[in-house]
Amino acid sequence: MKNSIITLLSDFGTKDHYVASMKGTILRINPGCTLVDITHHVNAHDVEEGAFLLGNAYCSFPKGTVHLAVVDPGVGGPRRPLLLVTPDHFFVGPDNGLFTLVLMREKLRMAVTPTDQKFFLPRVSHTFHGRDLFAPVAAHLSLGVKPEAFGPQIDSWFELDFPKPIIERGRLSGEVIHIDRFGNLITNVTEKELARFSKGRSLTVTIGRRKIQSLKKGYWEGKRNEAMALVGSGGFLEISVKEGSAQKLLKINRGDPVQVSPRSQAANSK
Amino acid sequence: MKNSIITLLSDFGTKDHYVASMKGTILRINPGCTLVDITHHVNAHDVEEGAFLLGNAYCSFPKGTVHLAVVDPGVGGPRRPLLLVTPDHFFVGPDNGLFTLVLMREKLRMAVTPTDQKFFLPRVSHTFHGRDLFAPVAAHLSLGVKPEAFGPQIDSWFELDFPKPIIERGRLSGEVIHIDRFGNLITNVTEKELARFSKGRSLTVTIGRRKIQSLKKGYWEGKRNEAMALVGSGGFLEISVKEGSAQKLLKINRGDPVQVSPRSQAANSK
Amino acid sequence: MKNSIITLLSDFGTKDHYVASMKGTILRINPGCTLVDITHHVNAHDVEEGAFLLGNAYCSFPKGTVHLAVVDPGVGGPRRPLLLVTPDHFFVGPDNGLFTLVLMREKLRMAVTPTDQKFFLPRVSHTFHGRDLFAPVAAHLSLGVKPEAFGPQIDSWFELDFPKPIIERGRLSGEVIHIDRFGNLITNVTEKELARFSKGRSLTVTIGRRKIQSLKKGYWEGKRNEAMALVGSGGFLEISVKEGSAQKLLKINRGDPVQVSPRSQAANSK
Numbered sequence: 062m063k064n065s066i067i068t069l070l071s072d073f074g075t076k077d078h079y080v081a082s083m084k085g086t087i088l089r090i091n092p093g094c095t096l097v098d099i100t101h102h103v104n105a106h107d108v109e110e111g112a113f114l115l116g117n118a119y120c121s122f123p124k125g126t127v128h129l130a131v132v133d134p135g136v137g138g139p140r141r142p143l144l145l146v147t148p149d150h151f152f153v154g155p156d157n158g159l160f161t162l163v164l165m166r167e168k169l170r171m172a173v174t175p176t177d178q179k180f181f182l183p184r185v186s187h188t189f190h191g192r193d194l195f196a197p198v199a200a201h202l203s204l205g206v207k208p209e210a211f212g213p214q215i216d217s218w219f220e221l222d223f224p225k226p227i228i229e230r231g232r233l234s235g236e237v238i239h240i241d242r243f244g245n246l247i248t249n250v251t252e253k254e255l256a257r258f259s260k261g262r263s264l265t266v267t268i269g270r271r272k273i274q275s276l277k278k279g280y281w282e283g284k285r286n287e288a289m290a291l292v293g294s295g296g297f298l299e300i301s302v303k304e305g306s307a308q309k310l311l312k313i314n315r316g317d318p319v320q321v322s323p324r325s326q327a328a329n330s331k
Numbered sequence: 332m333k334n335s336i337i338t339l340l341s342d343f344g345t346k347d348h349y350v351a352s353m354k355g356t357i358l359r360i361n362p363g364c365t366l367v368d369i370t371h372h373v374n375a376h377d378v379e380e381g382a383f384l385l386g387n388a389y390c391s392f393p394k395g396t397v398h399l400a401v402v403d404p405g406v407g408g409p410r411r412p413l414l415l416v417t418p419d420h421f422f423v424g425p426d427n428g429l430f431t432l433v434l435m436r437e438k439l440r441m442a443v444t445p446t447d448q449k450f451f452l453p454r455v456s457h458t459f460h461g462r463d464l465f466a467p468v469a470a471h472l473s474l475g476v477k478p479e480a481f482g483p484q485i486d487s488w489f490e491l492d493f494p495k496p497i498i499e500r501g502r503l504s505g506e507v508i509h510i511d512r513f514g515n516l517i518t519n520v521t522e523k524e525l526a527r528f529s530k531g532r533s534l535t536v537t538i539g540r541r542k543i544q545s546l547k548k549g550y551w552e553g554k555r556n557e558a559m560a561l562v563g564s565g566g567f568l569e570i571s572v573k574e575g576s577a578q579k580l581l582k583i584n585r586g587d588p589v590q591v592s593p594r595s596q597a598a599n600s601k
Numbered sequence: 602m603k604n605s606i607i608t609l610l611s612d613f614g615t616k617d618h619y620v621a622s623m624k625g626t627i628l629r630i631n632p633g634c635t636l637v638d639i640t641h642h643v644n645a646h647d648v649e650e651g652a653f654l655l656g657n658a659y660c661s662f663p664k665g666t667v668h669l670a671v672v673d674p675g676v677g678g679p680r681r682p683l684l685l686v687t688p689d690h691f692f693v694g695p696d697n698g699l700f701t702l703v704l705m706r707e708k709l710r711m712a713v714t715p716t717d718q719k720f721f722l723p724r725v726s727h728t729f730h731g732r733d734l735f736a737p738v739a740a741h742l743s744l745g746v747k748p749e750a751f752g753p754q755i756d757s758w759f760e761l762d763f764p765k766p767i768i769e770r771g772r773l774s775g776e777v778i779h780i781d782r783f784g785n786l787i788t789n790v791t792e793k794e795l796a797r798f799s800k801g802r803s804l805t806v807t808i809g810r811r812k813i814q815s816l817k818k819g820y821w822e823g824k825r826n827e828a829m830a831l832v833g834s835g836g837f838l839e840i841s842v843k844e845g846s847a848q849k850l851l852k853i854n855r856g857d858p859v860q861v862s863p864r865s866q867a868a869n870s871k
Binding site for chain 1: 612614615616621623624625628629646677726727732733
Binding site for chain 2: 139
């Protein structure tokens, strides 16, 4: 298992020593593994945001990668630890919904709750399972320990009620689920859902008080200071501004609604 | 010395090229080493904060790890470079107190001031010893060069006057030494000192105008919007709020006092 | 090609999953390569800042390093992808001027525009060439694929009109091109230009309303709350404050002018 890869995602930030504590712990167990940060800037305790970012990042990594994700407001309490196995990946973290997007996209092979303390640090604190429990489990996994060795298999786990777009009165209604560094407004409407809804028709996207006619292919087709709609690199409908911030221009927050309608209808309703 | 590990801690931030310059320099000397960031977001010139974060992170890393730490307001001036050897670790950085916490926790094996220029870059600037001196010394160490080869052994070095809790009038008085990303208030009162002071008695923790009765085991036992006290993952007394920020709730700054007293006494004084 | 190194620079920030998507893609192609971040905090769409930071960082890395740089406001549009070969390094990114500083400092061996889709991801999005095109090209390069295999060689490319200092009326005039984390004001006046201009004379540096007499060697020679001038670690004239921020003290922005004159003249004009 040389060249094994472990990714890390958390809400620990990068100022404190918490991320380094997890990495040192992993390297004590598997000194040869490659560590890759997904992000540690998930908003504190924001499991939904963590689920979104993990769900978009994991799929770029090689077969066999272990994804260690710790956004864990319930640390030390009754929530269980969780180890998930999909055809190509392993996931380790708290059973609080952090893997919801992964589970929407992947076929689950096995779910285990790690209970065997021989894979934990000798002393497990009540406040930092990232270092004391999840990191060592991830490290042992990366060394080739079989998932079923960590504890009993389980057949239920916690999932977030991730907002799904709905079609009503001829409109496809979704919401903004993430706003990225550039101020791009990423919605929960997927490329597939758009295609199924549009049936080849031209579309109007409504967000806030703005109506956006038709979809662009890429940012370069937009105009400065003008919102455009397109399918972003993650396969979601996205509202953007060329070399600018759609968030600033439109003053939109996460959770705000977005609507897609056939163009003619929208034009009429103007 | 395959799989050698070098950690990096600095106040360089991650926007500028300074950290990359150190890493490139290390990889020119030891291309196979594993680089792990502890943090680069120490407040500019804040040696005490750097000492705290390093002192909490180093111990998670494997035997033989080289810890390169550069918070160095006196760069280029009379302060000496320092190389410390403990039973399990090496430390490289300026002799300005950055290793104070490490020295409080570890048995020192050897202290060296690196003076042999063959282990530095050919041209050492007056403003960036992190790249020109400390990084190459750390890299050569990671290749197995003996510590005593870098320069003369020394028997005195600079240490910060790190605030220690004191007991007076039946109270254990400490202070907040770090506030983490979650707004947890981490004090300089250790678990050991708490145990020795409490002698099994229940305790009251006073911070700002707030009195907190008894200690929790973990965050999940707390209530929202209510301060709780517990022993955190670093072994220090910590004031926290469940899924919230104790810093925001209590409006406390680093350096503010905290007091621990037996519960009955505190109850009386209410 | 074991131990090959790829550096990454972008304006993606570290909160989103974009950087991880590039890294995962690279590791799918070359699982053994070492990934080093230069920075991902280039201001959004700020090609000039990216060029400056890359131009200061690349030279610390070993021969054979691949530098992947993605500040790419024109992604998906007509701008071409670019692969540059210098005696010691490879550079991959958009042809928009991001390599201007590199080209000012290095002898170019070969310029290629990568067009062969067998080195891209199977599906190239219109909005994320960092993941779909540049990362895979960099990864294949790191495996030893010859640069000319990626596409046709070209003999023109885009370069920024990087501001160069000029001498007029006996003064050397430059500008602030970067402000670092410490508030140091880094100008475009190089050590060489200073030496050529001074001819051994003592110098006065004028910035904002401030005149600074003579150059210091390092920060430790300065006084608190007083601006000093020196040649920084990148070889540029820099205005700094000992353990403080020149930016805050002088209220200077990127692009603001700086002037160097012989000391006597400046003293007269006071």
